[in-house]
Amino acid sequence: MSREDAAARRLYAWEDRVVAPRDTSLVPFAQLQALVDHVWAAEGLRFPPRVRPLPRQARRTVARATRLAIEAPPELPSWVLLHELAHAMTSTAEGESAGHGPAFVGLYLGLLVRHARMPEAELVASLRTAGIDIDLAARPAFLG
Template identity: 70%
Template sequence: MSRGDAAARRLYAWEDRVVALLDRSVVPFAQMQALVDHVWAAEGLRWPPRMRPRKATRGVLATGSRLAIEAPESLPSWVLLHEIAHALADAGEGDTAGHGPDFVGLYVGLLVRHARMDGAMLAASLAEAGIAWNPAARPVLVGD
């Protein structure tokens, strides 16, 4: 994940203030593919993205797209869910919907379903942070 544009910076600040405090679990790289596969299947999709190793840099910890999620030796589980949300938002050409309302809606859904976070609390904290999100967002490749 990159600390690039203003929408991304607002979302990352919200994650640091809210999400990171609620989920302190860490996933080792050896277990990441199983988690990706589980989330993908739970969303009703086939052919999940493949995990690929990458070295974390100062600006980018991990990246996610329809075909691959690149991550270091371990990640907080909420960061992996963030990258899975990018993969869910990618129509297959690298267009991962940035960090806009559809992406945030997909991500919040993953946090609720897979990290057992309270949806109402997340919605309230997003509103307080001024982050728009689409609670009806669906994976781009539903039925793939």
Template identity: 65%
Template sequence: MTSARDERFYAWENRVVAPLDRSVVAFERMQAIVDHVWTAEGLRWPPRVRPRKATRATLATGSRLAIEAPDSLPSWILLHEVAHAMTSTAEGDGAAHGPDFVGVYVGLLVRHCRLDPEMLAASLAADGIRWNPQARPWCLDPG
């Protein structure tokens, strides 16, 4: 079941993020990108990328241990799933699409898709989407 918060967030993504990043990643390249992003964010032990059949409701999924994706995926959706992996536990508990998830995701979009942070912040505010600009991955390795 999708919440009103999720619907608002998905609408923001489709209106703001999708038009700015039209790149598509083939499944064969996804693990390398996940590994690169994970390392660039100061983390170890990235989730494994596994095949998944896309459905009408869900294109891909991400958790601390695995990202499941179809044969190809827009890069911003891959980063969305990486953000889920960074804000969830091995048991699947996580930030869903709350302020910490959105904060981590926006950071990934800025650093890895080179999107404008001020524009993202303004568009989130305009859409009434709460986010934590100071959010960090829950799985950040100490030291």
């Protein structure tokens, strides 16, 4: 198992335990782009990624993101969309990505606090308990 695989598994377990129970909302595909545009602008960013359908052959993938696109199913939990937006923010147009590392976690945490109104102190404490590193000063990768 690679280091990234282990980090991803820890993060996914943390999300299942801490994040998912706090946000059970589902966003229909038709509304995803508007939500992406809103969050992107609220974060002071320009040129949001485009939302497109997740390919049918991606059976084990919930959603995925790059700097330029977010692929999603017919409906998506809003916290998963925030997860994918953090991936878009920690990726470059050239395909470089922070994976599920500390910069990703820091940006994702901020999105959960600001856009899903989750309690920052509790999330930070639970991340630390789970052994997940956080860069609280993380900035989108493409801002330099």
